[in-house]
Amino acid sequence: MDRSSSLATLLGIMAALSLWLIIVNQSQFFSGEFGIYLAKNNTKVVSDSDIQHFNASSHEFTLASECAERLKTMGWRLAGDFTIVVKWGSGVKWSICASDNIHSYPSSQVVIMYPNFEMNYMVMKIQMGYPWDQPVAPDPRDNPRIVEYFERSGRLIQ
Numbered sequence: 001m002d003r004s005s006s007l008a009t010l011l012g013i014m015a016a017l018s019l020w021l022i023i024v025n026q027s028q029f030f031s032g033e034f035g036i037y038l039a040k041n042n043t044k045v046v047s048d049s050d051i052q053h054f055n056a057s058s059h060e061f062t063l064a065s066e067c068a069e070r071l072k073t074m075g076w077r078l079a080g081d082f083t084i085v086v087k088w089g090s091g092v093k094w095s096i097c098a099s100d101n102i103h104s105y106p107s108s109q110v111v112i113m114y115p116n117f118e119m120n121y122m123v124m125k126i127q128m129g130y131p132w133d134q135p136v137a138p139d140p141r142d143n144p145r146i147v148e149y150f151e152r153s154g155r156l157i158q
């Protein structure tokens with residue numbers, strides 16, 4: 001093999017690797033993490049693989065049936081403060097408040113509702129206030145990192 005053939009082969013391999021990296025970076029597969037953690041003991045109660053879809057307009061997560069069953073059995077142990085963690089690159093943490101359905105919360109308080117009022121254990125909702133969802137402006141649930149995360153993973157419903 002002569003020098004020009006070796007150089008052409010090397011350039012071809014480099015071009016193919018560059019093209020592959022571009023395609024991988026533009027695809028729905030990316031290195032990221034999503035989780036909802038119970039603050040009192042830093043337990044991850046919902047992981048990325050537990051979520052089938054995120055509806056950005058209603059702020060609802062559709063959960064996998066295994067996750068719904070696991071959370072259903074946790075009952076009162078889900079009460080308390082939660083943190084939503086969205087990571088890729090540098091990462092971001094978004095703290096939200098209690099989801100204790102026994103008390104009422106003002107519309108300025110971010111609350112996780114689980115299950116929803118129809119007792120649908122497949123749906124977890126982030127809402128403003130409890131018992132009714134009363135959004136305020138600006139709405140802190142409109143966190144672009146969450147929307148971007150689920151859009152990148154192909155699980156966003158608008």
